[in-house]
Amino acid sequence: MRERRPGVYSPVILRPVACYLPRARMRGMNETNETQKASAPIVSGGRADPANPRPLVELAHVDKHYGRLHVLKDINLQVCQGEVLVVVGPSGSGKSTMCRTINRLESIDSGVIRIDGELLPQEGKDLARLRAEVGMVFQSFNLFANKTILDNVTLAPIKVRHMPRKDAEDLAMDLLARVGVESQAQKMPSQLSGGQQQRVAIARALAMKPKIMLFDEPTSALDPEMVNEVLDVMVELAQEGMTMICVTHEMGFARKAADRIVFMADGQILEEGRPDEFFDHPKSGRAKEFLSKILTH
């Protein structure tokens, strides 16, 4: 990892538009206030104290290469407690990779990633402990194929949190009921539809009571009629104040649930702003081009 003196990057970390108020809070504001807020310095989010912003996730000068391909170029990002961040961009723009660096499923070449103020450890027990705090939902569900739905959800609470089996099963059934698949608890993952599997995957992540949830294109592998059942669960989570980072192509969801949109292309964050701002008045040419391609079909 490259050494960086604090003085070199601290002004950049503390740059404006780091965090936005969650959408729920903004609805009461009038238009002029909102535009002012866009360029105003750090505003806290969610249930956190507005005067004392607490970034749950912090990426500073993150760089990553795949061989000669520079996939992440100097990524700087802060996500505050309760904030719902949606990452959009053309495929190959590095948005999934960025999402996966946050719980170190992808390593980074240089830069700093902090979760709730704590530096992301390199390996071993510390990393496992931190990962337990970060829920992740994958594009391909990745339910454990050798375990029942119930066991999928109870495994980590029992093995990692050392929760008694009975408590873990109660918790799991609650969560499965919440995502509407409690009747499938004894089945194997392959017996469920894609939408059901993805909702189980969300329940599995929630069972660890994570501080933050990462969604890596959660609806991209689903049949069209199953997309909404998963998005509904995500919108519900967002409304409950869960801190979320969602990589997605679902622009309707982005408009409805996001507090802030980050637009990535070619491994860089080109633009960030509130959903209405981004969708209605994109600033960069790449964002305009991207939106014109996806919003017209």
Added chain:
Amino acid sequence: MSAVLQLFREYDIPGAFLVNIELTLWAALFSLVLGVILVVMRIAPVSSMRLVASVYVEFFQNMPLTIIMVFMVLGAFAQLKLSFSDVFAANFFWLAVIGLSLYTAAFVCESLRSGINTVPLGQAEAARALGLSFTQSAGQIILPQAFRGSVAPLGNTFIALLKNSTVAAAASVATESSSLMSEMIEFHANSIVAIFLIFALGYVILVLPIGALTTFLSNKLAVRR
């Protein structure tokens, strides 16, 4: 026909096969344990463990079994004084089991590794993302699926082990089938074809059910995705 019956009366042919079966079962047990340890080392996040395991596998996979067996008797026993029993026959039996186990473990490891390759990467990622440690995700998620995906190659490994158990003759296990066959041919050279067929058929009868069982299990246990 009467000559064949005469041979069966004169020699304990089923007993000789039984020695091979015993050799196979013990070696299967030990090589399975060692093979699992090796394959876990091969996928471990610690590079030195991966190195040790792959050196082991390369070494034993590329070493003729006969040399390992001869080493067990002349090296491990005669030189290094490794001894399991004061009874000569029992001692050589266990030396042969150890030799077979060391050799077969390398193949068990590679069979299991082919099974691990059938487990999608996402399974391990999901386990890690939930905060499971390497040993927890290996024990709970990866290996159970890998076993079910490697039934066929494991079955083939154990079929090879049964046939390889005849090499125990090189470790002076005089009661096993190929030793008995040589002895019978020595004294009944006129029935050489009959003797040869008895042992050939004996192995076919032993191996066929293992093959059938393997096919059955690999379909029944296949992981549905």
